[in-house]
Amino acid sequence: MGNSDIGTVSLDEMEAKIPVRPSATVLKICPHNPTVSCTSCRLNELCLPIALNKSEIHQLDAIVERNRPFKKGDHLYRQSDEFKSVYAVRSGSFKSYFLSDSGQGRVTGFYLPGEIIGMDGIASRSYANSTSALEHSSICEIPFSQLEKLSQELPSLQHHFFSIMGNEIAKDQQIHTLLSSYTAEERTASFLLGLSSRYARVSLSPTRFLLPMTRGDIGEYLGLTVETVSRIFTSLQKKGLISVKNREIELLDIQSLRDIISST
Amino acid sequence: MGNSDIGTVSLDEMEAKIPVRPSATVLKICPHNPTVSCTSCRLNELCLPIALNKSEIHQLDAIVERNRPFKKGDHLYRQSDEFKSVYAVRSGSFKSYFLSDSGQGRVTGFYLPGEIIGMDGIASRSYANSTSALEHSSICEIPFSQLEKLSQELPSLQHHFFSIMGNEIAKDQQIHTLLSSYTAEERTASFLLGLSSRYARVSLSPTRFLLPMTRGDIGEYLGLTVETVSRIFTSLQKKGLISVKNREIELLDIQSLRDIISST
């Protein structure tokens, strides 16, 4: 695996396995340590505190509950649990999935650090999905009734939360387009590019990263089978656009990946 | 066409073409007349004013702009226009669609009376889709900055708007599941049932209604071709589950339609 600056969002694992090179120190270490406040969290530029001033951040800080870390497979909540909170990913990653009556599951989303989970429960007061950790992860829990109350006092928090929800809506509509008209190869390329820019957002490499999810998870998310995802990975590798070794992905030719999509 | 209480959301057209029977008077007449205030609008139980008291509704009323009616094909806004307002459908119906660089369009949503359009622009400050009227329609425009300001003063308005956005998110995730795992027949059945309950919400018949959109629009929305949509309609009719005559749909066996979906 070498001493490269390969990206992973599970920072403790990263430190354990991969020597941190000087160039990687742009990432301030953010352990699962639950005592890190919003003020000192390295994600405060992406997460809820954005656009808040110091004293406002302290008010937000006061309502955030920093839970114990989640192990791989642990559930944040389950489908039809009573809605109580939204969650900000601090480290690691999560997947949301919907289980139909017949027991068949479909992944509806993946969540990386700085992203907000659970907004699907706001309207019906119960979660529409189950959400579980894909790896060792940590979370900030934000009780929604308190977030509402605080938004009443802090206009910029209200504005920002409207914005976060609007972003989720825009993102979901993009996926609608993707699922309704893209081929398997286009979906996969789009997925990899999407991950790439989300990793970049948290100062990890946009060209080399570890997939926290299985091929099966990706398939469920993109509306494809495991076999198809595997085949597309192999074929993109043969074309020299990516390099795949198990969960380790390297994007070798981002422009060509983009071209795959815009050929639609 | 007869004197039945067949549903259509275009009330002026309905009055023009179809004699209103006594049983249809549950629908208060809501013409495109732009002077109707939120207080007297028949949709105020579904739309933004829900959960507001009299004086609060008047405050909301003051910021709503009631535009002239839209003709079929008229655009509410176009992709990448500057985001300024969200819109509540008063009568008629709209479709949103995303145009890719290569000119291919995909329908991302249909909007019926009482539903809110334009929330995809909140985060990026520009609309991600174009939205046009499917028939003669009217709209209430709500300038977003004023909605934010008012939400700051009226906790129940803030709460309700969070709820509307959360609902949109939950709905979009359902469509994600639908597109990623349902067959053409399941998608179509689900679409018809969805329309049915949305018509019921505005006190129109849940079993007989006119489709405001073309087969092509439905196909783009469901990720199918026109031909497939047409074939599924024909086959559902042959099975006796629905009756189709041009844009006129009657759901004959709702339970069997539900069974199609839950067989997944």
Place this chain on the structure above:
DNA sequence: CGTAGTGTTGAATTGAATCAAGTGTCGTGG
């Protein structure tokens, strides 16, 4: 009345699913 847009139906094609048979990887407990 003509024409553009909308819808239907059939036949051929194809992209991805399914079925099947493997190999590779990881975590656990002996």
Place this chain on the structure above:
DNA sequence: CCACGACACTTGATTCAATTCAACACTACG
């Protein structure tokens, strides 16, 4: 530390649902 078992992943052959291509009918509107 190694062996075991459970998952995760890959690759090939076959099938099938939906698309594509094509021809035509209907409708609605200026």
